[in-house]
Amino acid sequence: MDSSPPCMTEVFRCMGRAARAALCAIARHLRLRSDVFNHLLDDNPLPVNEASSSVVVATFSNTTSQNGKGAIGGGKLVTNGEVEKGLLTLVSSDAPGLQVCDPNGRWYLADSGLTPGDLLLLTGKALSHATAGLRPAAVYRGSADNYVGTTCGGRTSLAFRLIPQSNAILDCSPITAAGHVIPHSYVPISVSQFMDDLSAEEDMLCSNTDNAYVARDNVNKEPSLRSVLSDPLSGAFLEDAMFVSCGHSFGGLMLKRVIDMARCILCNAEIERGSLIPNHVLRTAAAAVKHEDDRRLFHNAALRKRRKEVGDIRENGELPSENGPHKGVQYPFSVNEKVLIKGNRRTPDKFVGKEAVITSQCLNGWYLLKIMDSGENVRLQYRSLRKFLPTQETEERCQSQTIQNSS
Known part of the structure; x- marks a missing residue:
C-alpha cells in the first residue's frame, strides 16, 4: 500500500x-x-x-x-x-x-x-x-x-x-x-557503522549459505569455526578463554555462568573455582579470526558507504575531489580550512550562510566547526558545507573597499 x-x-x-x-x-x-x-x-x-x-x-x-x-x-x-x-x-x-x-x-x-x-x-x-x-x-x-x-x-x-x-x-x-565486567571487544561504535557491519555480515552469511547448502541433505551439522571461538550467550569472541578443572574451556558470559553454577554445562562435572587457567591457544585463535572478520566487514561496509556517497554527490550535482574520484568523498574538507555553511534541513537557520573554520574531524563525515563572526562551535556533516572559494573572498573585499570609498 x-x-x-x-x-x-x-x-x-x-x-x-x-x-x-x-x-x-x-x-x-x-x-x-x-x-x-x-x-x-x-x-x-x-x-x-x-x-x-x-x-x-x-x-x-x-x-x-x-x-x-x-x-x-x-x-x-x-x-x-x-x-x-x-x-x-x-x-x-x-x-x-x-x-x-x-x-x-x-x-x-x-x-x-x-x-x-x-x-x-x-x-x-x-x-x-x-x-x-x-x-x-x-x-x-x-x-x-x-x-x-x-x-x-x-x-x-x-x-x-x-x-x-x-x-x-x-x-x-x-x-x-x-560494576559489570565487559570483554575488550565491546568498543564504542557509531550506530550507522554498526548497522553497516551487521548488513555486511548478513550478506556474507547469506552468500555462504547459498553456496554451501546446494546439497543440503548431505551437509553434516558440524559447528562452524566462528561458533567454536565465540561465547554462545553474548556472541563475543573468546579472547578471555579459560580452562576449568574438567578440561573444557569457556569465556565471556558462559564462563561466568559456569563459575556461578560451580558445574560444567558440557560434562556436568563439578568445577573448582580456584583452578582457572588461561587458554592461550584458544585466545590467540579467537583474536586472529576476529581480526579477519573485522577487516572483511570494514572493507565491505566502506565499499557500500563509498558507493552511496558517490551516488549522493552525483545526485546533488557536486563535483568529485580533485585528487581522485573517491578520496575526500566522506571528508572533502581538511582541518583549519575555511568553509561556507550552505545548510540543509538539519542545519539551524542561524548558521546558514555563515563562514566557519574546521577545527576537527568526527565520525562518518561530520566536522566540528567554529563560526568566525560569533566564535560558536557547531557540529555539521560535510553535506552542509561547501568550499570557500577565493572568488568569494575577492568579491567581499571589493564590496568592503567600495563601501569605504563611498563613505
Whole structure:
C-alpha cells in the first residue's frame, strides 16, 4: 500500500511508549539509570516531517510463504533464523507461530501462551552491544505448523522495532560504571557503522549459505569455526578463554555462568573455582579470526558507504575531489580550512550562510566547526558545507573597499 491506514499512527505511538518502557525496565534490571539508553533514541516528539528511525510493521504469513523465515517481516535469513538488529522489538499476533532459539541451540515456541493484549519482547544486536552482551540478541524464526488451523489460514502479526538513531554512539561505559565486567571487544561504535557491519555480515552469511547448502541433505551439522571461538550467550569472541578443572574451556558470559553454577554445562562435572587457567591457544585463535572478520566487514561496509556517497554527490550535482574520484568523498574538507555553511534541513537557520573554520574531524563525515563572526562551535556533516572559494573572498573585499570609498 502506498499509505498506511489512519490507525497505524496511534498504533505506532502506543507501541513506541511500551517499547521505551521496556527499555527503561531493562536498564533498571542492569542496575543502571532508567534513562541511560535515551541518547540512542529519536527526540520525542520528533520535529515536523521528521521520520523516526523506529518502525511498525504489519504482516500476514501463511503456510506457503512462511517456510521458516520472515516471521516478523523486513529481515534477512541468517542460517536457520533471523537476528533482530535494533534495540528491541515488540510483537503482537493473533496466533502462535514464532520460535526463539535458547542459548543451548534449542528452538521453542515463544508466543504459545500469549493472550490478546500481550506483547512478545525480542532483544536486538544494538542493545546487546550497548549492554556488552548482558542482554544477548534474540534469534527467531517462523513456525507455520502452529497456525495451520487458524480461521484465516495464516498468522497476522504487528511488530514495533525500536531502532537507535544513526548518529548515536553505542558505548558500554555505563555498564562498566555499574560494576559489570565487559570483554575488550565491546568498543564504542557509531550506530550507522554498526548497522553497516551487521548488513555486511548478513550478506556474507547469506552468500555462504547459498553456496554451501546446494546439497543440503548431505551437509553434516558440524559447528562452524566462528561458533567454536565465540561465547554462545553474548556472541563475543573468546579472547578471555579459560580452562576449568574438567578440561573444557569457556569465556565471556558462559564462563561466568559456569563459575556461578560451580558445574560444567558440557560434562556436568563439578568445577573448582580456584583452578582457572588461561587458554592461550584458544585466545590467540579467537583474536586472529576476529581480526579477519573485522577487516572483511570494514572493507565491505566502506565499499557500500563509498558507493552511496558517490551516488549522493552525483545526485546533488557536486563535483568529485580533485585528487581522485573517491578520496575526500566522506571528508572533502581538511582541518583549519575555511568553509561556507550552505545548510540543509538539519542545519539551524542561524548558521546558514555563515563562514566557519574546521577545527576537527568526527565520525562518518561530520566536522566540528567554529563560526568566525560569533566564535560558536557547531557540529555539521560535510553535506552542509561547501568550499570557500577565493572568488568569494575577492568579491567581499571589493564590496568592503567600495563601501569605504563611498563613505
